[in-house]
Amino acid sequence: MPSASEAPFIAVRGLTIAYGSFVLMKDIDFVIQKGDVFVIMGGSGCGKTTLMRAMVGLKAPARGEVRYGDASFWATDERARANLMQRFGVLYQQGALWSSMTLAENVALPLGEYTDLSAAEIRDMVSFKLALVGLAGFEDYYPSEISGGMRKRAGLARAIALDPEVLFFDEPSAGLDPISSKRLDDLILELRESLGATIVMVTHELPSIFAIANNSVFLDAETRTQLATGDPKRLLAETEEPKVREFLTRGGGEGGERSPQEHAQP
Numbered sequence: 001m002p003s004a005s006e007a008p009f010i011a012v013r014g015l016t017i018a019y020g021s022f023v024l025m026k027d028i029d030f031v032i033q034k035g036d037v038f039v040i041m042g043g044s045g046c047g048k049t050t051l052m053r054a055m056v057g058l059k060a061p062a063r064g065e066v067r068y069g070d071a072s073f074w075a076t077d078e079r080a081r082a083n084l085m086q087r088f089g090v091l092y093q094q095g096a097l098w099s100s101m102t103l104a105e106n107v108a109l110p111l112g113e114y115t116d117l118s119a120a121e122i123r124d125m126v127s128f129k130l131a132l133v134g135l136a137g138f139e140d141y142y143p144s145e146i147s148g149g150m151r152k153r154a155g156l157a158r159a160i161a162l163d164p165e166v167l168f169f170d171e172p173s174a175g176l177d178p179i180s181s182k183r184l185d186d187l188i189l190e191l192r193e194s195l196g197a198t199i200v201m202v203t204h205e206l207p208s209i210f211a212i213a214n215n216s217v218f219l220d221a222e223t224r225t226q227l228a229t230g231d232p233k234r235l236l237a238e239t240e241e242p243k244v245r246e247f248l249t250r251g252g253g254e255g256g257e258r259s260p261q262e263h264a265q266p
Contacts, residue, residue, distance in 0.1 A: 007069050009034040009198060010055075010166070015064035017050055023224055024050055028064070030217045030229040037192065037199040037212050039232065042219035043247065048202045049170055051219065055200065056168055057085050068166075086114060089164035089197075091155050091172055097143045103130060103154045104139035110161045129157040132194070133187060149180035153187065160191060167191070169201040173208055181205065185212050206248070210236075218244050 010032035017024045025047045032038045040048045053059040055066050057073070066073040068084055076084070097106045107126045111117055117125065130136060133153040143151050152172060159167060172188070173181040185208050192199055203209060209216070209232050216235070218228040220243055228235050228244045236248045 007067070008032065009036075009069065010038075010200075011067040012051075012055070013065050013067065015051075015054065015066065016062045017047065017054055017059065018062040023062070025219060025224050025226075027225045028217070028219075029226070032198060032200065032215060034198055035192070035196070036215045037189070037201065039209050039213040039216040040200070040202045040219065041204060041209060041216055041232070041247065043204075043221055046219035046221040047224075048219060051217075052168055052170060052200065052202050056088055056090055057081060086162065087165040088168060089159035089162065089166070090168045090170075091152070091159045092170050097151060097155055097158070099143050102140050102142055103135065103146075103157070106143075106154065107158045107161055110158065114162060125161070126157075129161055130154070132160070132191070133157045149176050149184070152176065152184060156187070156191070160195060160197075163195055164197060167195075167197045167199050169199065169203075171202055171204075173203065173205045178207070181208065182211075188212060206250070209248075218247065 008031040012028055012030050015028035016026040017028075028051065040051055042048055050059055054061050055073075060074055065075060068087070071080070071084060073081060073084060097103075098109075104123070104126045107129055108122050111122045111125055115122075127136070127139060130139060133156050135150065135153055135157065138146065138150070138154075143154065146154070167188075169188070172184055176184065188199060188201075189212055191197065199212075201208075201213070213232050216229065216232045217226050218235070219225075220227045227241045228239055232248065235244055239245055239248075
């Protein structure tokens with residue numbers, strides 16, 4: 001835990017995000033410590049992905065700030081902001097791979113853009129990153145030639161190409177079957193340990209939330225603000241906010257009334 005005088009690893013303070021006169025969310029305030037697996041959760045239309053976009057530099061807030069250590073992300077100049085962004089790795093919902101490029105060429109893109117590695121060194125690094133996500137030997141495959149789960153892992157290999165300090169995931173389990181989703185959760189935890197990275201993840205998948213997250217924020221579309229922040233398992237046990245409890249105990253295909261321990265079972 002950081003000392004009282006030490007700045008949090010990431011802090012979102014009084015954030016308001018708007019499109020013109022329409023306020024999507026307001027008064028968003030939370031802290032993420034180094035090594036956290038932090039989940040942005042809530043119902044449809046609450047602004048989960050938009051909040052993540054504000055954290056990675058794709059959507060400027062109307063008010064408030066996003067701080068990385070002592071640096072106020074949106075208050076810095078463009079060059080300083082670009083330097084901060086090089087500490088991020090981002091996995092988008094559909095993987096966002098270039099269909100005309102092989103997996104190796106996709107993963108090589110950030111290495112060619114942001115490092116001085118030679119072509120041979122980049123090839124070695126690409127093979128290493130693909131092996132880390134279980135895709136050794138797939139360097140010359142195109143995205144159309146592999147499964148959806150493999151495309152997610154290839155996107156993850158590209159996201160970790162520069163050994164980022166913070167990994168952002170937008171609905172990483174979307175479209176995956178339960179077994180593939182569980183494997184991706186396990187891989188995310190393994191990469192957090194091997195890279196020493198902090199994870200920020202948008203998801204509505206309860207098994208993932210309870211299995212890997214230790215911190216979260218809950219956004220609400222109706223009030224356009226946050227209703228809770230903290231460990232999801234603690235929120236489930238202690239929250240008095242009906243919307244948060246309903247979200248964390250909902251039925252259907254995501255586990256219904258099972259306990260957090262049951263959600264975490266393989």
